[in-house]
Amino acid sequence: MQVDISGLVDLQYGVVRRDQIVGATLTDGSLRWLLRSRQWQVVLPSVYASFTGRLTDAQREVAAQLYCGPSSQLTGPAALRAHGMRYAPDDELLHMLVPHTCHVSSSGFVLVRRTRRLDGRPVQRGAVTLASVARAVADTARACVDLRSVRAMVAEAVQRRLTTVALLREELDSGARKGSALMREALGEVASGVRSAPEAQLRQITETSSALPAVLWNPALVTLSGLPLPTPDGWIDDVGIALEVDSREHHSMPDDWSKTLHRHNILTSHGALVLHFTPTAIYAAPETVRRTIVESYLERVRSGGKAAIRLRSPSP
Template sequence: MFVTIGGTCRWGYPQTWATGRFGVFAGHAVLMGESDVAAQRVESMLREQSGVISRKQALECGVDSAFVRKKVYRREWVRVYPGVYVAHTGSLTWEQRAWCAVLDAAPAVLGFQSAVRATLGSGAETGPIHIVVDSKRSVTKRPGVVVHYRVGLDGIAMWNTSPPRTRVEHAVLDCAASCRRVVDLVACLADPVQSRITTAERLIAALSNRPCLRQASFIMRVLLDVHSGVCSTLEHRFLTHVERAHGLPSPRRQVPTAVGRSGFRDHEYLEFGLIVELDGRLGHDDPLSRDADMERDLDAAVGEDKRTVRVGFGQAFDRPCVTAAKIARLLQRLGWRGRPHPCRRSDCALRESFRR
């Protein structure tokens, strides 16, 4: 036992130096046994890993196999996979499932949707855990875990994060490339930018190093649109299938409001006094946001003599041609002298509406 004087041990170490072989009790530094130190390391690792630890990690902390067996026998630890344990008997959280998957296949990192969710820090608790391992390895399949094999894993892996994961830009690109529907692909790219866990510039830079990625050219076009201010699936759909496909004039995007509450208007045709708001799920899905939207509509009508129309997913995805025809009619009433054209669809509504 070493008596402390003025908060410092006789050997000159500060009293808080209790994480090594010394503990502090009632103002004294107490020499601890190696087993106590090892047990502390185990507890520290459990805290860092959401209550999950592997047998290999425990042994590296300094405990022996008997320590692990005792924890399991007492039900203090529960085996999830061979050699991977969680320090409780209840249901696993998403973070614990992620740690279990990574430790079971170590060295491995979270990838795809799981890496994006880990970066966000929140999200759905259900669904499979996606992990990425080196392409030269073979990993045992587990229920609820999807294994992806990757050449050059070290180049995109962040081994020091908790849990380890691929860089978010590569995770986002992997998610987008695996999508079968365009709407899902655009959401994979737009949502992370909207939530500010990455930027369009970073995604473009990462994609430039992956020319063989599935759908790379289309993903690049979408990212360039996102970079120009198209920040949601709905906005991209409106741009490509309503506006461009039918020859409508290009509005200004994300225009600051001039009167009333501060905010931005999705699209504004300044010359014609028309505002088109895209009422999608990003930033429009709660009562307060909707109230603010309605207030901006009133301010625009009263303070600036501008008309506001709202376009939702049904108008952009299910009825893009009809929507384009209606907006074109409205713009013409407001002074637009241009003429829209039908898109490539044989049943495009503009073939009849603007035949003459």
């Protein structure tokens, strides 16, 4: 039996809901025959795929939307991946926000989350409604128990300008407080200038030392005459020490390494001491990293080390 659902293929990738086809294209008997003969398959209750085999991520998302209804919104890790984020936790379940009056229940790969507060800034991607990045980050963070994962999500979302600190804070303040502690901590780090999870970890390392002054994160630096200088990840202003996090991801191309060397040389030429740390060292050997920074700082204090560098004054 050939069934024409060409009108739904492009939009819904061959995934259909029962009320879209029965009575219009198929009879109940024809649908049962297609399923029994394994030409079609049941994906979720009353949701079918007009093919056999494993569904793609896009087909799963369409199926979840059809199952939960037009008012539902995809949130959680799957929504973050759909928005193009790299640092989203692994989760086979699709988290769907539905109005609190909706009677649909979790089934298969769909986890239903009833709410009185649907996202006010959803994004439509074809047949799927995505919660905004801010809402998806907040919903995902509340289910996380790992600060490192939450840091990575928050830092990526802000650094890549997929959302803002203000919108993330609005989500925190509007949503449930339960499970929000890690995101509040990560958001505070990003608001202070931290731009990545390794930077946040390095910030924590420096803050636990009573020997170090406050470290400035991603500050705008200039020469004494006012010429712009490269922005280090961290900066200890009184002795001119720059802290740099050198990740493999950032240096995956030869040009990236050249840029790092160029930054290093410029800062050094103006009297700065530049200390480089890899994320691996920051996470695996925090005591060694702390000791290196403290010893370098104390030596610069003893020797009277200074840099011909100052913080850029804010615009009047």
